[in-house]
Amino acid sequence: MLAPMAFKLPESVLVVIHTPRLDVLLLERVGTSFWQSVTGSREPDDPDLEATARRELLEETGLSVGTLTDWRQTNRYEIWAQWRGRYAPDVTHNTEHVFAFQVPELTVATLDPAEHVAQMWLPWQEAMKKVFSPTNRDAIWQLPRRVLGHSGVA
DSSP: OOOOOOOBOSEEEEEEEEOTTOEEEEEEETTSOOEEOEEEEOOTTOSSHHHHHHHHHHHHHOOOSSEEEEEEEEEEEEOOGGGGGGBOTTOOEEEEEEEEEEOSSOOOOOOOTTTEEEEEEEEHHHHHHHBSOHHHHHHHHHHIIIIISSOSOO
16 A cells, blocks of 8 residues: 655745855756755754755755855745645645855755756856746845845945
8 A cells, every 4th residue: 555645845945055255056956947046845854944954955965064044034935836736735835934055165066866957156146147936036136235244236
C-alpha cells in the first residue's frame, strides 16, 4: 500500500546569498530558464524559520560558512498553477520569509542537480534584473540599504 502524499506547507524561505560588495549568487532552476536565490518550503520538523533557511542553503548550495540574517520580512503571494498540486487542495497562497546570507567572497556552490543546473554571481543591479520572481527582485533591491545602509545609487 502506498503512503499518502505529504503536501508542502504553504510557508517558505527566500535566502539571498551575497558578498560584502553585494555580488549575488543566482541559481538556474531545473526544467526552466528561471534564475533565483535559494528558496524552499518549511518542513514539519524544522524547529523554526532560521533552521529552514540553513537547511535549504546546505541542500541547494552546500554553503554553511557565512552570516545568516533574518530580515523579518514576509511576502504573501498566490502559488503558480503549475506548482499548486504540491500543496493541499484548499491552499492557494504561500507566505515567504526573507533572509540574507553573506559569504566573505565569491565561492562555487555545490548544486543539488535535482533542483538547479547552473549558478552565477552578478552585481546586485544585474541580479535584480535576472531573477524571475518579483519578491526575489525586491529582496535584491533592498540589499544596499540593508547591508550598507544606503540605496546603492551613486
